[in-house]
Amino acid sequence: MGNGTRLGRVRGLGSAHEGAGEWWKHKVSSGSNLLLTLWLMVSVALLPAYDFATIAGWIAQPLVAVPLILLVLSVTHHFRHGLQVVIEDYQHDESRFVLIVLLEYFTITVRVLAIFSILKIAFTTTGVAA
């Protein structure tokens, strides 16, 4: 944005300076959540069975592992922001800060655990995919 015009410098800021941008990113993640969770539910419903070999073989396919990782990124981004709004609505003392920090740690832990597991399944499963 540089030092642009006065209008250019305030555009998208609003009174909280960054709220509008956060809100917008949340809407974007809502859109990708919609597509990816629909994909997951339809795919799970269409699987022939739910035993270990079927599920691992299913996840090991590139066009399953990758959308699943995208889903993890989209959903964690979305709930990270969503839960922060919930915390900010109801916690008004110091606990607000503590909870938001815990939420940050929770989100990153979930993201890394989930993606690592998907990759491990994908790279160690041999045999024919479901």
Place this chain on the structure above:
Amino acid sequence: MANVRNTARPLSPHLGIYKWGPHMAVSIIHRATGSGMATVGTGLFVWWLVALAYGPDAYATFLDTFTLSNGKLNILGYLVGVGLSFSLFQHMGSGVRHFFLDAGANFELRANKRSALATFAFSILATATFWVVLLEKAHG
């Protein structure tokens, strides 16, 4: 911090005078389902993936928690399974309704109420369809 409520002061009267309607139900259920999925749902999703990554034994422990020895779902399995899938579809429906509201549309009373009811119709139908497909497969 500065904005802790002073309990000596009365609440705004509108907080005591309201009538429940579909729009209010959709609003609070959107929050409840989102928060529930983000905590319980995320926990189970990660457990599922980590168990798969550990191998067949860990995955069997995961499945055993939610199934009987004959492979059918137990009560916890139904509660969590139906609860989370309904939460997802209900949140999905009200999330899509939110897109219209955020664009400034659909605030006319009748349309607003009808779309609120439609989110419930959608989520009940979608959850039922999902489980009919799953159970047909399990029970032939």
